[in-house]
Amino acid sequence: MATANARGPARKVPLKEVVVLGLKEELEHAPRSLLDAIRNALRAGRDDVRNAILTRSLSLTRQAMEHVSPGTLVEAVAASTDQEAMLRILEAPEMAAPAVDAATIDAARVAGIEARDQLLTAQGGSWPVERVAKYLGLTRQAVDKRRKANKLIGLAVGRHGYRYPSWQLSQNGTVPGLEDVLGALRQHDPWSQVIFMLSSNDRLDGVTPLEALRKGQTEDVKIAASLFGEHGAA
Numbered sequence: 001m002a003t004a005n006a007r008g009p010a011r012k013v014p015l016k017e018v019v020v021l022g023l024k025e026e027l028e029h030a031p032r033s034l035l036d037a038i039r040n041a042l043r044a045g046r047d048d049v050r051n052a053i054l055t056r057s058l059s060l061t062r063q064a065m066e067h068v069s070p071g072t073l074v075e076a077v078a079a080s081t082d083q084e085a086m087l088r089i090l091e092a093p094e095m096a097a098p099a100v101d102a103a104t105i106d107a108a109r110v111a112g113i114e115a116r117d118q119l120l121t122a123q124g125g126s127w128p129v130e131r132v133a134k135y136l137g138l139t140r141q142a143v144d145k146r147r148k149a150n151k152l153i154g155l156a157v158g159r160h161g162y163r164y165p166s167w168q169l170s171q172n173g174t175v176p177g178l179e180d181v182l183g184a185l186r187q188h189d190p191w192s193q194v195i196f197m198l199s200s201n202d203r204l205d206g207v208t209p210l211e212a213l214r215k216g217q218t219e220d221v222k223i224a225a226s227l228f229g230e231h232g233a234a
Contacts, residue, residue, distance in 0.1 A: 067094040123167035132164045151179045177218030184225035
C-alpha cells in the first residue's frame with residue numbers, strides 16, 4: 001500500500017503502519033467484494049500517476065458517501081454499469097465542485113482535447129462512417145451495427161457522430177484477429193480499447209497489440225487484452 005501527496009512521490013507503507021493508522025478493524029469488517037476492489041486497485045497503481053488517480057478517486061468516493069443523499073446512492077448502486085453508477089453520483093447537486101480558476105479549467109480542457117486528438121490522428125488518422133462503409137463495401141447502418149456489436153472501434157466525437165481509426169482496417173477488410181481482441185476488451189470503452197491497441201505492452205515483448213496483430217499473434221494479443229486493466233497489466 002502507498003500514500004501520495006503533492007510534495008513528492010508515493011511511499012510504501014508497511015503493514016504494521018496500516019494497523020497503526022487504524023485500518024485493521026475496518027478491513028476486518030469490510031465485505032469481500034470491497035476488499036477485492038481495493039486489492040485490484042492497489043495492484044493497478046504501479047506508478048505515481050496511477051497512485052495519485054487512485055487517491056483522488058477514493059477521496060471523491062468518501063465525499064459522495066458524506067454528502068450525497070441516500071436516495072441518490074441507492075440509485076447509483078442499482079445502475080447496470082460502474083460507469084453509470086459513478087455518473088449518477090457525480091451529477092448529484094451535492095457533488096457540485098467549488099469555484100475553480102478559469103485558467104485551470106481551460107488548461108485541463110485543452111489537455112483533454114489534445115489527448116483525444118492524438119488518439120484520433122494516430123497511425124493514419126480516423127475516418128467518418130461514410131468512408132468506412134465505402135471501403136468495406138457496406139452500408140452506414142451495417143458499419144454502425146458492427147460498432148454496436150463491438151466488432152469495430154468507433155469513437156464518439158459529439159455532434160460529428162463517430163470516427164473510426166483507420167489502422168483497424170486492412171486490404172481485405174479489418175485487421176485479422178481484431179474482432180477476437182475486441183471481444184476480450186468488451187468491458188472497456190472504445191477510447192480505452194484504442195489506448196490498449198496503440199500502447200506498448202510488456203506481455204507482447206514491448207510491441208503494441210496492433211503491431212502484434214499485424215504479425216499474426218492473435219492469441220497472444222487476446223491474452224494481453226483479457227488482462228488489460230487487471231493486476232497492473234499494461
